Amino acid sequence: MRVLHVISEMGAGGAEALVAGMAAAGPDVGWESAVATAGGFRVAALRDAGVPVFDVPLARRSALGVVRAAWAVSAAVRRFRPEVVLAHNVSASLVARLGAPRTPVVTVFHGVAEADVAGAVRVLRRVSDRVVAVAAASADRLRAAGLASEVVPNAVFPSAPVHDRATVRAALGTAPDVPVALCPARLEPQKRHDVLLDAWASVGGAVELWLAGDGSLRAELEEHAERVGGRVRFLGTRTDVRDLLEAADVTVLTSDWEGMPIALLESLAAGRPVVASDVDGVREVLSGGGGVLVPRRSPAATAKALRDLLHSPLAREVATARDGSGDAHALMKSYDELLRTVLEARRR
CATH class of the missing domain: 3.40.50.2000 (Glycogen Phosphorylase B;)
Structure with missing residues (x-):
């Protein structure tokens, strides 16, 4: 055919x-x-x-x-x-x-x-x-x-990382023991990075947020990140998201709406828990575990979920007790x- x-x-x-x-x-x-x-x-x-x-x-x-x-x-x-x-x-x-x-x-x-x-x-x-x-x-x-x-x-179609965790972190200048949250999403209104950045301001501790993606809101979000503080890295469009997942600890999506995001499935397939807005297809995937659903447009709930997972390896292990990759x-x-x-x- x-x-x-x-x-x-x-x-x-x-x-x-x-x-x-x-x-x-x-x-x-x-x-x-x-x-x-x-x-x-x-x-x-x-x-x-x-x-x-x-x-x-x-x-x-x-x-x-x-x-x-x-x-x-x-x-x-x-x-x-x-x-x-x-x-x-x-x-x-x-x-x-x-x-x-x-x-x-x-x-x-x-x-x-x-x-x-x-x-x-x-x-x-x-x-x-x-x-x-x-x-x-x-x-x-x-x-x-x-x-x-x-x-x-x-x-998601199975794939293995090209580089290991240490290599990716070294290339980005991130210490081996620093907890990292990865947001693999275009910098567009649907993805609501503003909610994520407001949440990040109250996560606390020696942690990093990696934003993998580019888009029309980049300049605005860079200014927003400077205002709220915290270690935020704008990585631009990446062709190595599987490697970034290997180097990160948690994936986060604060979208206003989603169908069934491949980024979420890729994260679960890589063994990384997800903090994500409680919307449509996201709810379907995480209904059996794999991460934490938070109310849409809620910086406070997003920050709490990120704190819990980033600062507790045990919490991350519990959250990823299911493969939701499809x-x-x-x-x-x-x-x-x-x-x-x-x-x-x-x-x-």
């Missing part, structure tokens, strides 16, 4: 990590995969692995941008001749439908803000043959807005069955 993934970019992010893993694992279930995207650091690894990558400019929520992106997808379809398109998120689904009007389009819905769900449903009804939500909570939101969807929970093989099998069902229905 020839599968074309359409995604805005292939940089840092959960959807991007999922596409990279699925494209690499495709041969295990009989897929020949290609990716249509505007670029990003993961593109080189895809090409090195023999996965064709087609350049598609970002749509940028403008009519002209959508037309240009759809034209590029159309060119990719002519060259690769996919049997099915797997479009990741709403804008990619619109572009995929316009660029591949005769090819089935299956949308992977990674999530949107609650206020945007109704608009997303209006688009997806028109452009998608089927919709897959990455978390049950996301599927519930779609259903409440009038759109039924499948649920295939996100999973099953990548089961994920691929579920998608394979779904796509083949869609193709069979189209043939009929």
Whole structure:
């Protein structure tokens, strides 16, 4: 089966990590995969692995941008001749439908803000043959807005760190015994780093916070970090999050909303407990353990949970008494069955 993934970019992010893993694992279930995207650091690894990558400019929520992106997808379809398109998120689904009007389009819905769900449903009804939500909570939101969807929970594809804990810490100038909290998230409004920084001001002790990601709020957040004090490191966009997890002690996400964040699953797979906002897919993953859920937008509760885990190895051990990384093989099998069902229905 020839599968074309359409995604805005292939940089840092959960959807991007999922596409990279699925494209690499495709041969295990009989897929020949290609990716249509505007670029990003993961593109080189895809090409090195023999996965064709087609350049598609970002749509940028403008009519002209959508037309240009759809034209590029159309060119990719002519060259690769996919049997099915797997479009990741709403804008990619619109572009995929316009660029591949005769090819089935299956949308992977990674999530949107609650206020945007109704608009997303209006688009997806028109452009998608089927919709897959990455978390049950996301599927519930779609259903409440009038759109039924499948649920295939996100999973991480196994990987080992390239460098050990001591090497990573030495490279960053962090002492071996300093407790470290890692926040692997884009510096964008959804992720609410302001809440995290307010919490960090009252964590106390000789601890460090690593912010792995970049975005439009970086300058504002750097000023915020200076005001609240504490040791905060802005690491920028990183291609070595697995190594950072090896060197950190706790992962923290203070997002306003999430689908099912790959960063959280990667942390659990690496044996690192999570402090995270009690929202949608995060709640699903941590319902069986693996970390501490805190109320959304609560610096006080976030600070307490970070203090408890950073200053107590025993608390961290208890919190990670569960592997919540998901099953990548089961994920691929579920998608394979779904796509083949869609193709069979189209043939009929």
